[in-house]
Every structure is written in structure tokens, then in C-alpha cells.
Amino acid sequence: MTDETRTEISLLVNGETSVLIVDNRRTLLDALREQLGLTGTKKGCDQGQCGACTILVDGRRVVSCLTLAVTADGVGVTTVEGLAEDGELSPLQEAFVRLDGLQCGFCTPGQLCSAAGMLAEHAAGWPSAVTRGGTPDLDEAEIRERMSGNLCRCSAYPSIVRAIQETAVSR
Amino acid sequence: MIVGTPRPRLEGRLKVTGAAPYAADVPVPGLAHGWMVTATVSRGRIRELDAAAALALPGVLAVLDHTNSRRLNPDAANYFGPDGSLPLLQDDVVPHAGRPVALVVAETPEQARAGAAALRIGYETEPHDLGFALDHPAARPASTLFGPEADTGDLAAELAASAVVVDEVYRTPEETHSAIEPHAATAWWADGHLHAVDTDQGPYGISRVMATLFEIDRDRVHIRAEHVGGGFGGKTICGAQLILAAMAAEHVGRPVRVALTRRQVFLATGSRPPTEQRVRIGADASGRLRAIHHHAAFALSPLAEYIEWCTEQARTLYAAPAIRTQLTAVPLDMLPPCTMRGPGATPGSFAFESAVDEVAERLGIDPLDLRLRNQPSVSPVSGRPFSTRRLVTCLTEGARRFGWGQRDPRPGVRREGDLLVGTGVACAAFIAGTFPSSASITAEADGTFTVRSGATDIGTGARTALTAVAADALGVTTEAIRLRIGDSDLGMAADAGGSRGTTSHVFAITETAKALREKLPGADLPVTATVDTTPLINWQPDQERNTYSAIFAEVTADPATGEVRVRRLLGMFAVGRVINPLLARGQLTGAMIGGLSMALHEEGVHDPVSGRLVTADLAGYHIAAHADVPAIEADFVADYEPQDTSGVNGLGEIGSCGTAAAIANAVWHATGTRQRTLPISLSRVLSP
Ligand code: FES
Ligand code: FES
Numbered sequence: 001m002t003d004e005t006r007t008e009i010s011l012l013v014n015g016e017t018s019v020l021i022v023d024n025r026r027t028l029l030d031a032l033r034e035q036l037g038l039t040g041t042k043k044g045c046d047q048g049q050c051g052a053c054t055i056l057v058d059g060r061r062v063v064s065c066l067t068l069a070v071t072a073d074g075v076g077v078t079t080v081e082g083l084a085e086d087g088e089l090s091p092l093q094e095a096f097v098r099l100d101g102l103q104c105g106f107c108t109p110g111q112l113c114s115a116a117g118m119l120a121e122h123a124a125g126w127p128s129a130v131t132r133g134g135t136p137d138l139d140e141a142e143i144r145e146r147m148s149g150n151l152c153r154c155s156a157y158p159s160i161v162r163a164i165q166e167t168a169v170s171r
Numbered sequence: 172m173i174v175g176t177p178r179p180r181l182e183g184r185l186k187v188t189g190a191a192p193y194a195a196d197v198p199v200p201g202l203a204h205g206w207m208v209t210a211t212v213s214r215g216r217i218r219e220l221d222a223a224a225a226l227a228l229p230g231v232l233a234v235l236d237h238t239n240s241r242r243l244n245p246d247a248a249n250y251f252g253p254d255g256s257l258p259l260l261q262d263d264v265v266p267h268a269g270r271p272v273a274l275v276v277a278e279t280p281e282q283a284r285a286g287a288a289a290l291r292i293g294y295e296t297e298p299h300d301l302g303f304a305l306d307h308p309a310a311r312p313a314s315t316l317f318g319p320e321a322d323t324g325d326l327a328a329e330l331a332a333s334a335v336v337v338d339e340v341y342r343t344p345e346e347t348h349s350a351i352e353p354h355a356a357t358a359w360w361a362d363g364h365l366h367a368v369d370t371d372q373g374p375y376g377i378s379r380v381m382a383t384l385f386e387i388d389r390d391r392v393h394i395r396a397e398h399v400g401g402g403f404g405g406k407t408i409c410g411a412q413l414i415l416a417a418m419a420a421e422h423v424g425r426p427v428r429v430a431l432t433r434r435q436v437f438l439a440t441g442s443r444p445p446t447e448q449r450v451r452i453g454a455d456a457s458g459r460l461r462a463i464h465h466h467a468a469f470a471l472s473p474l475a476e477y478i479e480w481c482t483e484q485a486r487t488l489y490a491a492p493a494i495r496t497q498l499t500a501v502p503l504d505m506l507p508p509c510t511m512r513g514p515g516a517t518p519g520s521f522a523f524e525s526a527v528d529e530v531a532e533r534l535g536i537d538p539l540d541l542r543l544r545n546q547p548s549v550s551p552v553s554g555r556p557f558s559t560r561r562l563v564t565c566l567t568e569g570a571r572r573f574g575w576g577q578r579d580p581r582p583g584v585r586r587e588g589d590l591l592v593g594t595g596v597a598c599a600a601f602i603a604g605t606f607p608s609s610a611s612i613t614a615e616a617d618g619t620f621t622v623r624s625g626a627t628d629i630g631t632g633a634r635t636a637l638t639a640v641a642a643d644a645l646g647v648t649t650e651a652i653r654l655r656i657g658d659s660d661l662g663m664a665a666d667a668g669g670s671r672g673t674t675s676h677v678f679a680i681t682e683t684a685k686a687l688r689e690k691l692p693g694a695d696l697p698v699t700a701t702v703d704t705t706p707l708i709n710w711q712p713d714q715e716r717n718t719y720s721a722i723f724a725e726v727t728a729d730p731a732t733g734e735v736r737v738r739r740l741l742g743m744f745a746v747g748r749v750i751n752p753l754l755a756r757g758q759l760t761g762a763m764i765g766g767l768s769m770a771l772h773e774e775g776v777h778d779p780v781s782g783r784l785v786t787a788d789l790a791g792y793h794i795a796a797h798a799d800v801p802a803i804e805a806d807f808v809a810d811y812e813p814q815d816t817s818g819v820n821g822l823g824e825i826g827s828c829g830t831a832a833a834i835a836n837a838v839w840h841a842t843g844t845r846q847r848t849l850p851i852s853l854s855r856v857l858s859p
Binding site for chain 2 (some may be wrong): 033
């Protein structure tokens with residue numbers, strides 16, 4: 001039932017279409033978590049400051065806590081649950097596990113989605129604040145700069161960077 | 172032998188696929204959502220609380236406040252003693268800003284939040300005091316729960332006979348744990364039993380507190396904490412999220428989830444208190460220390476006892492004929508503080524190891540050399556031998572790898588472009604030991620073993636480490652081990668805190684494995700052994716037991732902007748036998764980054780007029796991000812802890828201890844100016 005407080009939207013999440021009625025106040029993060037049961041995406045601050053809720057919307061990284069669900073009608077969403085294909089971990093996920101790019105794991109879904117989006121941005125030639133002319137190599141400084149929206153209080157940063165760099169090189 | 176080999180964490184796959192369930196993730200049928208409301212004044216009383224408008228909103232089921240809430244037992248306690256902050260919503264008193272004053276329960280989080288916004292609350296404001304200082308009129312000696320203060324030798328005489336005396340005051344601000352997972356709990360009642368999925372560091376201990384608060388038997392309280400999104404001490408206390416969820420679930424007769432907002436985590440969960448520390452150190456001209464006096468003060472709340480044990484380094488790092496420690500508590504109108512990574516030792520080592528560096532500076536002695544010259548052969552205060560003490564190796568091996576030998580001792584002279592460059596060193600000790608815990612192991616008919624322990628894995632790798640230990644103790648591969656942790660029903664266990672979680676649970680599991688192996692020959696399977704280590708723990712060991720570290724830092728300072736950046740960080744650690752070097756390294760580098768963050772970024776700031784926390788979000792309270800973190804290395808020196816049957820010591824906290832001092836000492840070397848107040852922010856570098 002839709003009325004002035006509720007809206008019907010359709011989302012393509014991890015390749016599956018879902019039609020749902022959302023409270024107009026509901027964030028995309030809460031729609032994923034509370035209505036679609038996709039609790040892999042985490043709420044670390046609900047105000048765009050930690051990156052734990054990062055997902056991919058039409059391939060671009062987005063903080064889902066600052067996205068109202070009603071504005072996402074018709075978009076394609078990839079969450080951490082959609083990164084593995086047919087039960088096989090993506091190279092990024094595999095590198096995170098092997099190199100221990102996580103501790104408590106709470107920031108991890110956001111780090112992974114952010115890294116996937118970041119690698120695509122880099123492949124498309126986007127510069128960052130530390131890029132000095134030309135097409136940047138994805139060295140540690142570039143990765144750190146581009147990943148700085150994703151906080152990790154366990155501070156698994158060194159191994160997160162290693163995992164991303166290794167994945168980037170082997171692409 | 173599995174212990175000692177680097178292996179990825181067992182739940183890694185669950186965590187990278189989003190399948191690991193945390194407290195706010197567990198689906199519960201019929202769930203209602205609670206939204207906490209916190210006091211906006213820093214001291215006073217609730218004059219009126221009008222819930223009518225909130226209750227009229229769609230979906231709102233109830234508003235709990237002090238007028239309608241069930242009574243809670245006021246005798247609940249935390250680790251340090253009675254804790255008057257635990258019984259929530261019992262009266263109209265507001266002891267500090269951020270005190271929970273109501274909970275709005277509704278069908279959805281949005282409705283609960285709207286209800287919370289519609290509450291009308293009026294306060295009677297009373298004057299508050301947050302003016303922390305070592306010489307505050309209310310200052311009093313801190314609790315001596317951790318033992319008496321040190322007082323050996325004739326301090327005045329040794330100071331008088333010293334060639335140089337450093338006498339300085341160091342300050343650290345209020346700091347918050349800021350685990351990325353905000354505190355959340357889901358609770359429900361069934362047949363007089365309380366069930367909850369909670370965010371905490373020790374469900375067994377929490378179940379005891381909840382049993383006291385709600386006046387029911389502990390075995391009617393079932394708390395699960397299967398995956399916890401970071402703790403750092405901030406989830407050791409029985410949290411408001413759990414108490415309120417349990418009260419509300421009883422009130423509305425449905426399961427209730429209370430998930431704190433980030434802002435509420437800042438306002439309503441304890442932080443590391445500010446400290447002010449006076450350190451006096453006297454030395455003779457050859458660099459031998461004669462007198463050490465460390466007097467540290469920290470803030471606390473009158474509601475609960477607490478100890479920020481800053482004076483630990485002074486009593487163990489160096490030999491001196493006179494050593495005195497003093498710890499002062501200053502009660503203020505603040506939220507009760509809570510242990511945070513390296514409690515006491517982290518702020519304490521910043522002050523103490525900065526002062527030691529100042530002694531080296533005044534004597535013109537290399538700071539590494541000064542530290543090496545004053546190593547004690549036995550504990551300088553207790554006179555007991557050390558069970559193991561590989562600190563010298565940490566210092567010398569670290570110096571070799573870091574390239575300390577080439578260091579130009581002069582401060583403020585190395586430039587690279589516009590930047591000043593400097594290096595610094597500090598060391599630290601952290602007390603180690605074992606707390607009582609239990610474990611039970613079942614040898615199953617299919618050849619596997621089910622291991623039950625009340626341990627939690629808050630990101631420490633406990634699940635992986637304990638599985639390895641159990642496999643070795645039973646002589647099987649890890650595939651044969653099914654470990655169950657994170658549930659108060661799994662038996663008494665120490666919480667994951669004080670760097671004692673792993674040692675305590677490892678001891679319980681190895682003793683249980685031993686008991687099981689004695690039972691096994693000829694037994695009908697399944698067969699179970701259970702051991703409680705309480706009677707096995709030696710509380711009066713004749714040796715002093717610590718972990719040790721030496722931290723080396725290289726920084727740059729920009730004289731134009733005041734920005735300090737850490738360029739290199741190396742930590743050498745002596746932490747007993749290492750169970751899993753891959754995970755241990757992550758723990759240690761993580762803690763070192765915590766120390767870096769403390770040194771340069773973190774500061775809880777209160778508005779001087781209202782007393783409210785200004786920095787109550789992750790934009791105002793900066794924690795180190797990817798771009799703040801340089802090349803960083805942590806490594807171990809060979810070590811074995813003889814007091815432990817497996818040779819291990821805890822390593823969750825030692826990494827954060829010496830880091831801030833090493834960075835501050837490097838900033839001095841870069842700029843020629845001592846930074847005695849943390850964080851070393853831009854303004855402090857520009858105008859010290
Ligand atoms: S939860 Fe969205 S940025 Fe923190
Ligand atoms: S792994 Fe714990 S916050 Fe990143």
C-alpha cells in the first residue's frame with residue numbers, strides 16, 4: 001500500500017529484481033537491511049562519515065546511508081553479498097581473507113565494495129587528490145587516498161591496501 | 172603443530188561475503204525497534220517528560236521513562252565495583268549529558284526515531300563541573316584495586332643528588348573507542364528467560380550483570396555475541412543498548428532491538444578519561460636514573476569506581492634507587508569512563524616515555540642508549556624476577572632494522588624540501604596474566620571434537636587462535652575441531668579485555684584437552700570433559716609477568732601548516748609464543764595505528780558552557796583513515812612465557828602503548844619543540 005508516506009520502488013539487487021514499499025524516510029541502507037534481509041551492508045554511522053555502508057549503484061560507489069530508498073527506484077545495486085560469483089570469492093575477497101585485510105570485519109563489506117568501485121574508477125582514468133599528472137599508477141599512496149572514505153578502527157589498513165594492490169596488479 | 176603458523180582467520184569467508192551475523196543483523200520475528208533518547212543537559216533533573224505526541228504517532232508502541240519503567244536492582248556492579256550508572260530510567264536525576272532518559276518503541280526504526288523527536292522533555296538544570304585538572308579540589312587517591320602505589324627509596328634525596336631533573340606535566344584528552352559497529356542489542360523474553368544478541372566483549376560476564384539488574388537467576392539469562400564489530404574496551408561494560416532492549420521487550424511483550432546511533436555511542440558509552448600527569452625523573456651525569464616520580468590524574472564519574480592505571484611504566488621499565496607512583500581520581504559530572512585499548516599504559520607511557528626522552532635530551536645522551544643503560548635485572552619495585560623480559564632485544568633489533576645507528580642527534584636540523592624530519596623511540600611494558608575461565612570439550616563419535624568456550628571474537632582472531640590451540644592440544648587437525656564461542660550458555664569465561672582473553676581461554680582449553688585425553692582411552696563416545704581454571708590460577712606468582720615493545724617512528728613536520736605526518740613506524744614486540752603470526756601482526760599494527768591516531772588526531776572536546784560533547788561524530792572526532800597510515804611494520808622477537816603452559820601472552824594492547832611517545836619524541840627531533848599535550852594538532856605545532 002502506498003500513500004503520501006510510502007512509495008513503491010523496484011530495485012535490481014545483485015541481479016535480482018525486488019519490488020518493495022518503502023517508508024519515504026527510509027534510507028537505501030535500511031531498505032536493504034530491514035526489507036531485503038541483506039544485512040551484509042553495515043551501518044557504522046548513518047551519516048556518511050565511515051563508509052561501512054558503501055555499495056555499488058550502477059557500478060559507482062555510494063554510501064547507502066545517505067541515499068533515500070525512494071531515490072533509488074529502478075537502479076542496479078551490488079552489495080557485498082553480490083561480489084562472489086556462484087559461490088566463488090572474487091579476487092578482491094580472496095585477497096582480503098588471505099592477507100588478513102580485516103579483523104572484526106564490520107568495515108569489510110564497505111571496504112570491499114569501495115575497493116571494487118575504486119578499481120573501476122582508476123581503470124577509467126580518474127585522478128585522485130594525490131595524482132600528479134598523467135594516468136596514475138595504483139601505488140600505495142593512490143590507494144590510501146582513494147580509500148580514505150572507509151574507516152577501519154581495527155586499523156587493518158596496511159593489509160587492506162596490500163590486498164587491493166595485489167588485486168589491481170593481477171588484473 | 173598448528174600453533175605458530177600463519178593462517179587466515181576461520182570466519183574470513185563469512186566476513187567478506189557479508190554472511191557473518193552481528194548483533195543488529197540477526198532476524199527475529201515480531202521485532203520492534205527502540206530509539207534511545209539522551210539528556211541534553213550536563214547535570215540536573217527531568218522536570219517534565221510529555222510522551223503524548225510521540226504515542227500518537229503511527230507505529231509507536233510505547234515510551235519508557237523513569238515514571239513507568241520496571242525497577243532494576245541498584246546493586247549491579249562492573250569490574251571495578253558497584254556501578255550506579257547501570258540502572259537506567261529509574262529516577263529523574265541527570266548525572267551527565269548523554270544519560271539515557273527514555274526509549275521510544277515502535278514498529279520500525281523510522282517510526283521510533285520520529286517518536287523520539289516528538290518527545291517533550293523539560294529539565295531543571297544544575298551547575299556542572301567538567302573542569303578536569305590534577306589539582307582539582309575534588310581530587311582524591313584512586314582505588315588501589317590493582318595493588319598499592321610504588322614507594323621505594325628516598326625520592327627527595329635522590330632528586331637532590333641528580334645532575335639533571337626533568338619535571339614536566341603531560342596531558343591526554345578524552346578519547347573514544349569508536350568501534351565501527353555501534354552498540355546494538357536484540358532482546359526477548361520467553362518463559363521467564365531473557366534472550367539477547369548483544370554487542371559485547373564477554374557475554375558471560377554481561378549475563379551476570381543482567382541477572383543482577385533484573386533479579387533473576389543467571390542461568391535464565393542467555394546472551395549471544397557471535398560476531399562483534401570491534402570493542403577496544405568499549406564493549407566490556409553491560410551496555411545501555413542491552414539493558415533498554417530487555418526492559419522494552421518485557422514492557423511490550425515482543426522482541427525489541429536497540430541500535431545506538433553513532434552520536435549516541437559518543438554520548439552514552441564510556442570513553443577513555445582525560446589524564447594529566449606530572450613526571451619527575453632525576454639522573455646522574457652518566458645517564459643513570461636516580462629518581463622516578465610519576466603522578467597521574469584521571470577523571471571519573473561519582474557513579475562508578477574506575478582506574479586509569481597510568482603509572483605502570485614507572486614501576487617496571489627502568490631501574491632507579493627511588494621510585495614513587497601516585498594515582499589520583501577526579502570525580503566530575505561525566506559519563507563513567509571505560510577501559511580503552513591499553514588502559515592506563517597507553518596515556519601513561521606517552522607521559523613517561525616522553526619524560527625519559529627529555530632526560531636523554533638534557534644529558535646529551537642518545538635516547539636509545541639511555542634506555543639500554545637503565546635496564547633492571549629484577550623488578551625495580553617488587554624485587555621479583557621477570558618471568559621473561561626481551562625488551563633489550565626489542566630495542567636493539569628494532570634499532571638495527573630502523574637504521575637508528577645513522578641518526579643525527581640534533582633536533583630541528585633535517586629538512587627535505589619544506590618539511591622537517593625526525594625520528595623517535597619509546598618502549599613499553601604491559602602487565603600480562605590469566606583470568607579464570609572454563610571450557611568443555613566433547614569427543615564425538617565421528618572423530619571430531621566440539622569445543623565450547625565463553626570466549627568472544629571481537630576481531631582479535633580468537634576463533635582462529637583457539638581452534639589452533641585445541642587442535643594441537645588434542646593432536647588433531649583444525650578440521651576436526653568445532654569451536655563454539657560467543658554465548659553465555661557456553662560456560663564461565665573471562666571477557667576479551669585486559670589482553671587476557673586469549674591467555675585465559677587458551678589455558679582453559681588446554682587444561683580441558685588434557686582432562687579429556689585422560690578420559691578417552693576405552694571410553695564410549697561421545698565423552699565430555701569440563702575444566703574451570705579458577706583453582707589453577709596462581710594469583711601470587713613469584714615472578715613479574717609483562718609483554719614488552721620498542722616502537723620507532725619517523726615523522727615529517729610542516730613548519731608552515733603545522734601538519735605532522737608519520738612516515739615510518741616499526742614495532743618490535745616480546746609477547747611470548749605467537750599463536751598465529753599473520754593475525755597477531757594485524758592486531759599489533761592495528762594497535763600501533765591506534766597509537767598514531769591518538770598521537771595526532773583524537774580529542775574529545777566539550778563545550779565549556781553547556782558541557783556537552785562537541786565532537787560527537789566521526790567528522791568531529793577524527794580517527795586515522797587510510798591516508799594517515801604510513802609504511803608500518805610489526806615483528807616479534809623470540810619469546811616464551813614460562814608462567815603459561817602454552818608459553819603465550821596477550822597482545823591486544825601492547826601495540827598502542829609506546830606509539831604516541833615514539834611519535835612525540837620524533838616530533839621533537841624534527842622540530843626541536845616538545846609536545847607534551849595530545850593530540851599533536853596543527854595549532855600545537857605552530858604555537859607550542
Ligand atoms: S554508515 Fe554510511 S557512511 Fe557510515
Ligand atoms: S576490520 Fe574492524 S573496523 Fe575494519
